[in-house]
Structures are given as C-alpha cells and as structure tokens.
Amino acid sequence: MLEQILRKHSRCSSRSSSISISIESALGAFDFLNTEEENGDTENHHDASVFDHVMSSPDSTAKTADSGIESLAKRLSEDTQLGSSLGSSPLPPTTENDQVDHALVYHLVYCERLLESLGVYGPLKCREIYALDRLQKQADIIDSLIKISENGSDIDLLSVMSSLTEDKSLREFWARCTDQNLLYIQPEKLVTCLDQKYGAQLRSKYERDPKRVLRHLVMRLLDVPNYDPETIKPTCIVTLHQFMTYFKEEGGLQHVDAVASEINMIEKLCCEDSDTVIKTILQLKDVLPQPQCIKILGVLLMGSDTEIADYIESYLRKINKNKESRDKALVVFAEGLEDKTLRSEQAVTT
DSSP: OHHHHHBTTOOOOSSOOHHHHHHHHHHHHHHHHTOSSOOTTOOOOOOOOTTTTSOOOTTOSOSSTTTTHHHHHHHHHHHHHHHHHTTSOOOOOBOSOHHHHHHHHHHHHHHHHHHTTTTOOOTTOHHHHHHHHHHHHHHHHHHHHHHHHTTOSOOOHHHHHHHHOOOHHHHHHHHHHOSSOSSEEOHHHHHHHHHHHHHHHHHHHHOSOHHHHHHHHHHHHHTOSOOOTTTOOTTOOEEHHHHHHHHHHTTSTTHHHHHHHHHHHHHHHHSSOHHHHHHHHHHHTTOOOOHHHHHHHHHHHTSSOHHHHHHHHHHHHHHHTSHHHHHHHHHHHHHHTTOSOHHHHHHHTO
C-alpha cells in the first residue's frame, strides 16, 4: 500500500530502485514484528547504507543529525534519472502532498537506521528490543501519514493532532510552532519556541543557558548522538508525529524541566570537587535518578576516590531495599553492558 502511494504518477521500471529497496526494508521489519517465532540465527547483513560514512554512537540509533536524509535524496535523484533514461516517468515518488512526502522520508530513514540495531546483541539484546519497539511505533506513524495523504493536499491540523494526543498543551504548543508547514518544523525553530516558553524559568532555576538544555532535548527527540545548530543540515526536521510520540512517552511538556534537572545533576556528579559530588549523592536519599545519572554513579564507583565510592555503596544499599527501584537500577546497569564506553562496562560488572 505504501509503495503504491509513494509511486503514484510514476511508472515502475523492471529494475528495482534504491528507494524501493529502502521502503521494502522498512516494511519488512514490520512483518517481522508480527511473527511469533524467533529467528536468532539470522545473519545480520551490514549492507552499505546512508549511515556508513559517519561516526556511530553508543547512545542513539543515529550517527549524524542529518539522519541520512540527504543521502536518500541523492538516491532518489539517481533513481529518477534512471527511470527517465529507461523511458519511464522522471517524476520522483510522491503522495501528492509535499508535507506528507517530507515527513514520510524522515520516518522511513529513521526506520532504516533502526533496522541497523536488529541483530546487535548484548547480554539482554537491549538495543534490539528498543529498536523493535520504536519500529512498531514508526509503523503506526507511517500508517497515519498515509491516511493523511488520502485526504489530498489539505491538512486538518486540529484533527491530526487530536488523533495523536489528548494533551491540550502539546497540541497548542505545536500549533504555535508551525507556519506554512503543519507536519514538520526545523529543529532550531523548535528550540526557539521552547526557549520562548521555558527559557526564563530554566535560566532562573538552574542558572544556565536554557538553549543548551533545549538543544540537548531536541537531540534526544531526534534520537541522534549530537545536535549542533551550526552544522545541522537543512534536511533535518522534527515531524509532528515524532514530537507527539516523544513527549507523550515522557509525560508531556514538564519533561523540559526534567531534562534540565538531569543535566544539572550530571554536571554535579562529574565535577572535580568531591564535596559537590558527595552532596549530590546525599540529596538523592532513596530516590532513583535518571538512567544516565545511574550509569555515572557506576563509573564513580570504579573511580579512585574511595570516599565517593563509599557514599555510592551506601546509596545503592538503600535502593536495594525497594524492589521496584532495585529492578529499575538493574535494568539500567544491564543496559550499560552494551555501552561501547569501556569504563561503563567495567562499572556495571563490578
């Protein structure tokens, strides 16, 4: 169904095109999600992809903030030229809705890099489990975009947003962010809108540049290893569906303050002043911090400062008394076994 819509008004040649391969790969993952049998022996083929020439990251499924969209655009252009030379239509695949086209390309490219995590096994196959969960969500998003395209070029933003979330604050915020494009915005536009709404609050509460926090949040939303507005490609976008999915999972817009609080704690745990580190550990009491903070505690436990290590051991003993907190901490440390950072691996095995 997806290929039929994407190839409307475009005659298919006998040779399979690069975009066809990309779409089939993404849809193939969704078929795999519906199977009941596990196939752990399937070989993980590392074919050339749009991400082969960029640096990988242990903490995200992407390797650049561009997320491969420019490379896919180049492949589409080459496919168009090939179709023209073979006598078929030179028109690229389209849904006849430019906004849906842009959003679909983003989500299909995201599917492609999620597929790269399949077969990347660790002790608990964490990366694969998370990739499968995200692929299922992307399947729902692609299905939603297809339905939007069936309504022609007009987009009923209120109706689309209502189908994605009941959170009125999320819907109102996105509506304020958009201009002529309703289904996607530029990442830096999102940063600016978040800064207008939360900048003063973050600056007052955490005494830091709020845009640093907000760009880190956008980095997480895009699931990329870094986000630098100076080097970000024009093709990098934040789609309505990705925005809503991310903030729904994180509990709404209050997540902005939670990210700022987490970054503040990370900086304190990583500072060179041992008194500040110890004070931060004591402030945790028996509360479990965010996963990244837990991993840092594990690294500090392996450090040369025995006094800090003693405080961490005392804190972990408190956590151990609460089954729910203990189980969550164990999951985080298990995830750390798949971390490509050697110190993290050493910490969680201690």
